[in-house]
Amino acid sequence: MKDIGTKEKNKSKKIPLIRPYIDKEELEAVRKVFESGYLAKGPTAKIFEKEFSEYLGIKHASAVTSCTTALHLALVCLGIGLGDEVIVPDFTYPATGHVVFHVGAKPILVDIDLKTFNLDPSKLEAAITENTKSIIVVHLFGYPADMSPILEIAQKYDLSIIEDAACAIGTLYKGKKAGTFGDIGCFSFHARKLLTTGEGGMLVTDNEEYAKISHSMKDFGIRVISDKIYFTHPGFNYRLSDVLAAIGRVQLIKIDKILEKRKNLAKVYTELLSDLEGVKPPYIEPHITHTYQSYVVLLDENFGMKRDEVIASMAEKGIESQIGTYALHQQPCYKRLNFNPKNLINSAKAYQNSLTLPMFHHMALDQIEFVVNTLKDIQKNR
Ligand SMILES: Cc1ncc(COP(=O)(O)O)c(C=O)c1O
Structure with missing residues (x-):
């Protein structure tokens, strides 16, 4: 089979999980920032913010240093703190839950729908108490959470919504972009994400007050009043540097091409x-657009082998694969919250049986074939 995109010929059988799609244009953009002398706080991050908000509408x-810092800032913007509870899906990268501890609040872990790997809206209401302030919704692996019922429940109980759209640039739910449904959306530009700056992130909102708080708190708590700098709050240094913002600007120009290629690779897989x-390959519904930030399948008992054994066998054949992500209630720093594992069964299953297969922009069709044939061989020879 031929490459469907670029001319990369990968004759070796080493297949990495990901390979960032970065080339000359990004290097050139970084060179220009070097020449400008503004390596940290300069004009480029501001332009990137404007372009990113236009892309999302x-x-x-x-622009911030990561999705984790964006999520932390989102909680700060919403005034969430000591004694508050924040609902978090149990199956996610732990950063989603960690930030709740950072503001002194308590994460309340809710189970997922095994088909989509996202928060199960039918389990939400049972988790709401008088202390609940917010729901962090995750669009995991680029698949949108079921926003309609979640928004309805949030409205009924007067809860704010933070979208963890770390994996979800370009993801659509009923034609609307992930990250634009809630009070605040948070994106990641980590090297495994479809738009990458190596490390980086973005907080987005339609709310002017939250935007002001975010801009100030990511920059040491500075407010400029009558051209004078005042430190009105003890803020953080969460700013994205101009060097990384320059990479982000170039990546944003390429994003439609990146997403299109991803969809084609997923179709072949x-x-x-x-x-x-x-x-079980990723689930698809007509009203959503999955961007396959990660191509994650679910193994069941019919595969005849444990997921971790599959990862090890694939590695022996030169293929890097990985677990989907983590069940928070099984991680040591969440155990002290004593959640009943019986209420988090789908998350536990996903943690044990999900498998991320390699996918990257320049992946050739014969590489996908090799991954799938290797899976078949592993199953046959188990
Ligand atoms: C769902 C989710 N949320 C948050 C994060 C954290 O993103 P970052 O590495 O940009 O802090 C990740 C990272 O993989 C993630 O997958």
Whole structure:
């Protein structure tokens, strides 16, 4: 099979999980920032913020060092603190829950829908108490959370919504972009994300007050009043440097191409996997657009082998694969919250049986074929 995109010929059988799509244009943009002398706080991050907000169709964007710092700032903007509870899906990268501890609040872990790997809205109401202030909704792996019922419940109980859109640039739910449904959306530009600056993130909102707080708190708590700098709050240094923002600007120009390629690669994977017993490819519904930030399948008992053994066997053949992500209630720093594992069964299953297969922009079709054939061989020879 031929490459469907670039000319990369990968004859070696080493297949990495990801390979960032960065080339000459990004290097050139960084060179210009070097020449400008503004390596930290300069004009480029501001321009990137404007372009990113235009891409999403949202009023404000605030460029930060990561999605984790964006999520932390989001909680600060919403005034969440000691004694408050914040609902978090149990199956997510732990940063989603960690930030709740950072503001002194308590994460309340809720189970997921195993089909989508996202928060199960039917389990939400049972988790709400008089202390609940907010829901952090995750659009995991680029698949949108089921926003309609979540928004309805949030409205009914007067709860704010933070979207963890770390994996979800370009993800659509009923035609609307992930990150623009809630009070605040948070994106990641980590090297595994579809738009990358190596490390980086963005907080987005339509709310002017939240935007002001975010801009100030990411910059030491500075407010400029009558051209004078005042430190009105003890803020952080969460600013994205101009060097990284320059990379982000170039990546944003390429994002549609990146997303299109991703969809094509996923289609090939899903077709080739269709006759492999015990492997569920990513779920799709007509009203959503999955961007496959990670191509994650779910193994069941029919596969006949444990997921971790599959990862080890693939590694022996030169293929890097990985777990989907983590069940928070099983991590040591969440155990002290004593959540009942019986209420988090789907998350536990996803943590144990999800498998991320390699996918990157320059992946050739014969590389996908090799991954799927290797899975088939591993199953046959188990
Ligand atoms: C769902 C989710 N939230 C948050 C994060 C943290 O993002 P960052 O590395 O930009 O802090 C990640 C990172 O993988 C993630 O997958």
